[in-house]
Amino acid sequence: MTDTSTPGKKTDWASPQLLAKVAQRQRAEKRFRRLGLSAIVIALAMLATLLFSIAGKGYSAxxxxxxxxxxxxxxxxxxxxxxxxxxxxxxxxxxxxxxxxxxxxxxxxxxxxxxxxxxxxxxxxxxxxxxxxxxxxxxxxxxxxxxxxxxxxxxxxxxxxxxxxxxxxxxxxxxxxxxxxxxxxxxxxxxxxxxxSTFFTSGDSREPELAGIWGAISGSFYTLIVTFLISFPIGVMSAIYLEEFAPQNKFTDLIEVNINNLAAVPSIVFGLLGLALFLNVAHLPRSAPLVGGLTLALMTLPTIIIASRAAIRAVPDSIREAALGLGASKQQTAFHHVLPLSMPGILTGTIIGLSQALGETAPLLMIGMVAFIVDIPGGFTDAATVLPVQIFLWADSPERAFVEKTSGAILVLLGFLIFMNALAVLLRKKFERRW
Known part of the structure; x- marks a missing residue:
C-alpha cells in the first residue's frame, strides 16, 4: 500500500480516510471476482446450450x-x-x-x-x-x-x-x-x-438412411498418421536445435519470430500452400490423405515446435551441467538426458496440435478433399474425405434426415477431440516433473 503521509509524520492507520480507502479497494476486488465468476458461468452456460442443441438434434442418428x-x-x-x-x-x-x-x-x-x-x-x-x-x-x-x-x-x-x-x-x-x-x-x-450400425460402418451416400461416417473416419485416421509422421520428428528436431545448439544471432532470432508468426497464420493459407506445392508442383493425387496430411503437417509444425521448445527449456540447467561434467558430449546430453525428461511436455503439445488438425476443414477444402466419396479409403493415396469435411457436406444437404446425421457426426468428432485432449492432460499429469 502506498504511504501518502508526509515524511516524518506518523500515519494513523485507523483514521476514517484510510479505512474508507481500504473498504473501497475491498469492494473493487469483490466486484472483480464477481465479474470473473459471471464470465465463467456465462461461458459454461453458452457451451452447455451449444452441446445440448447439438445432442438434441444428433442423438436420433x-x-x-x-x-x-x-x-x-x-x-x-x-x-x-x-x-x-x-x-x-x-x-x-x-x-x-x-x-x-x-x-x-x-x-x-x-x-x-x-x-x-x-x-x-x-x-x-x-x-x-x-x-x-x-x-x-x-x-x-x-x-x-x-x-x-x-x-x-x-x-x-x-x-x-x-x-x-x-x-x-x-x-x-x-x-x-x-x-x-x-x-x-x-x-x-x-x-x-x-x-x-450403418452410420458407423458405411461411407457417404446420397440417401440419408444409408450415409455413414466410416469413410470419413478412415480418411481422418490416414491423414493424421501422415501429419504425425511428418510434423513430430521435424518439430522436435527443430526445437532441440534451436534450444540446445543454435547460436544466438540475428538469423536464429528471425527463425524464432517466423515460427511464432506461422502459429498465428489462418489455416486456409496453409491450404493454399498445399494446393500450390503438393498438387500443382509435386502432382500428388488430389483428395488423398497423403496430401491432406502433408498440408496439416505444415500447419501443425509451429505448434509442436513452440510446445517442444517450452518443454526443453523447462529442464533445469543442472541436468545439462551434470551430464557435461561426467564427460557426455553436447549431443549426448541433449538426446540422452534433456529429450527424455522433456518428452511428456512434447507429447502433450503434439497431441494438442493433432487434435487441432483433426478439427480443421478450410485447408482440406483447398486441396480437394471436399469430393463426394462413397468408397472406404484403403490407403494413403486413395480418394478420401475427413470427418469435419463430411460434416460440412452434410450440413449443406437439404434433406431433414441429414440434419441428424450432421449433428451425430459432430458428436462423434467432439468425442474424438475430448479424448485426445484428455489424453494430453493425463500424460502431463502422469509424467510431468516439477523442478
Missing amino acids: FYQTRLVMDVTFSEAVIDPKGTRNEDDLRAAGYGGIVRDTLRETFPDVKSRKDLRELFALVSKGAPMQLRDMVLDNPDLIGQTVPVDFIAGDDIDMFNKGFIPRDVPEGDRRVKDMEIAWFDQLDAVGAVKMVFN
Whole structure:
C-alpha cells in the first residue's frame, strides 16, 4: 500500500480516510471476482446450450427405423441356372424381389402412382441389402424369411417424430396413405427401432438412411498418421536445435519470430500452400490423405515446435551441467538426458496440435478433399474425405434426415477431440516433473 503521509509524520492507520480507502479497494476486488465468476458461468452456460442443441438434434442418428417383412428369395429370379455362381448371384434382380414383397404385403395398392409411394417405404438400398444376405448365405435361395428392411428417410423421420402427423398433408413429406401403410405395419409389430450400425460402418451416400461416417473416419485416421509422421520428428528436431545448439544471432532470432508468426497464420493459407506445392508442383493425387496430411503437417509444425521448445527449456540447467561434467558430449546430453525428461511436455503439445488438425476443414477444402466419396479409403493415396469435411457436406444437404446425421457426426468428432485432449492432460499429469 502506498504511504501518502508526509515524511516524518506518523500515519494513523485507523483514521476514517484510510479505512474508507481500504473498504473501497475491498469492494473493487469483490466486484472483480464477481465479474470473473459471471464470465465463467456465462461461458459454461453458452457451451452447455451449444452441446445440448447439438445432442438434441444428433442423438436420433444413432438409432434407425426398420420394417420387417417376409421375403421370398425366388430361385427363378436369383439363380435360375442353379449354379450358385457368385457373379450371377451378385447381378440378380433383387429390386424386383423388394417390389414383389411390398405388393404382397399391401395387395390393395394397384395404381402406378401409389406403387411409387409404396416402394418409398423402404430404403433404395434394400436391393443391396438382399444381395449381401444372399452372398453371405446362399442357402437363403428358395426360402421365405423375415427381413429387417431399412426404412426410407422420410418414414424414419416420421417414426422419430420429426415429421408430425397432425399437420395438413401438403405441409409434410409423408402422405396420408404412407402413414396408413406405416400404421398397418406397426399394428402387427413389423416396425422396429434398432441401433444404427450403418452410420458407423458405411461411407457417404446420397440417401440419408444409408450415409455413414466410416469413410470419413478412415480418411481422418490416414491423414493424421501422415501429419504425425511428418510434423513430430521435424518439430522436435527443430526445437532441440534451436534450444540446445543454435547460436544466438540475428538469423536464429528471425527463425524464432517466423515460427511464432506461422502459429498465428489462418489455416486456409496453409491450404493454399498445399494446393500450390503438393498438387500443382509435386502432382500428388488430389483428395488423398497423403496430401491432406502433408498440408496439416505444415500447419501443425509451429505448434509442436513452440510446445517442444517450452518443454526443453523447462529442464533445469543442472541436468545439462551434470551430464557435461561426467564427460557426455553436447549431443549426448541433449538426446540422452534433456529429450527424455522433456518428452511428456512434447507429447502433450503434439497431441494438442493433432487434435487441432483433426478439427480443421478450410485447408482440406483447398486441396480437394471436399469430393463426394462413397468408397472406404484403403490407403494413403486413395480418394478420401475427413470427418469435419463430411460434416460440412452434410450440413449443406437439404434433406431433414441429414440434419441428424450432421449433428451425430459432430458428436462423434467432439468425442474424438475430448479424448485426445484428455489424453494430453493425463500424460502431463502422469509424467510431468516439477523442478
